Amino acid sequence: MKRMIWPPLYLLMAGFSAACGGKNTAAHVEAPGDEKPAVDKALTVGADVLQNKTPLKKFSAYLDGFHFYNGNLNAQMEAHHYVNQINEDLYQAIIFDGNDDDAKIMGVEYIITPKLFKTLSEEEKKLWHSHHHEVMSGTLIAPGIPEAAxxxxxxxxxxxxxxxxxxxxxxxxxxxxxxxxxxxxxxTKDGQLRKALVEERDKRFNVSTEKKRKDREDIPLPDVDPLANAWEKGQVRQLMITDKADSAQHKHQGPAPKEP
Known part of the structure; x- marks a missing residue:
């Protein structure tokens, strides 16, 4: 049997209005800087025509959901994910603050199946979050594609x-x-995500999170690894900037390069 990558129903997306899945959410910030000069505009057009962008073409799925800063549940925001499936068990996503032409890249997300999650160390698992509630609550959506897809x-x-x-x-x-x-x-639970954020998102995309919740009631709820969502147990892991030297290298930078 041929394994399923993205649901084949994505082919039904043809003919759907672009407004259903994009260009309805402006970027949150306006970056400083002078207007792009004519020569740069010309170079951009030329590069768009002449250069190959194979890696970017693979980011074919669009998901919209919500995040919060690890350790600060009250700092919440909407996140627009453009996803590339690498194989059956691994995805990668570029995250933007909007879906129009001026959207800013906010970050990245790596997504793995339980099969790969089981291979992680206990400490590594604490950096990851589950998607069970985002899916079952209806707050994670794939704008613009048919409901069945x-x-x-x-x-x-x-x-x-x-x-x-x-x-x-x-x-x-x-x-x-x-x-x-x-x-x-x-x-991970009802009552955590601010209702106003969801309502404003639903209005823009003309969707109903509550309807999606009901439509997904029959999806089997997975067992969640107890080491994921470590923030729930007060085990918060966060990055920080430091100028403190740590022997010959910083621990977070990985092994030192080998001598030639």
Whole structure:
């Protein structure tokens, strides 16, 4: 049997209005800087025509959901994910603060199946969050595709885990990507995500989170690894900037290069 990657129903997307799945959410910040000069515009057009962008073409799925800063449940924001499936068990996503032409890259997310999650060390698992509640609550959506295709996709995502890092904190109205990158988490229970955020998102996309919740009631709820969502147990892991030397190398930078 041929394994399913993305649900084949994605082919039905043809003919759907672009407004259903994009260009309805402006970027949160306006970056400083002079207007792009004519020569740069010409170079951009030329590069768009002449250069190959194979890696970017693979980011074919669009998901919209919500994150919060690990260790700060009250700092919440909407996140627009453009996803590339590498294989049956591994996905990667570029996260933007909007879906229009001026959207800013906020960060990245890596998504893995339980099969790969089981191979992680105990400490590594604490950096990851589950997607079970995001799917079952209806707050994670795939804008613009038919409901049947979205449901098939959610059945695949419900048991997965994500590791998310934001590099540009546009929710704080920072016009440049300042400060340390931050590890993000996903919501795990009702009442955590601010209702106003969901209502405003639903209005823009003309969707109903409550309807999606009901439509997904029959999706089997997976067993969640107890080491994921470590913030729930007060085990918060977060990145920070430091100028303190740690012997010949910083621990977070990995092994030192071998001598030639």
């Amino acid at each position: 979205e449901l098939a996709l959610m059945k695949k995502l419900v048991s997965t885990y994500g590791k998310t890092i934001h590099t540009w904190h546009t929710d704080q109205h920072r016009t440049l990507p300042l400060g340390a990158p931050m590890i993000m988490m996903g919501f």
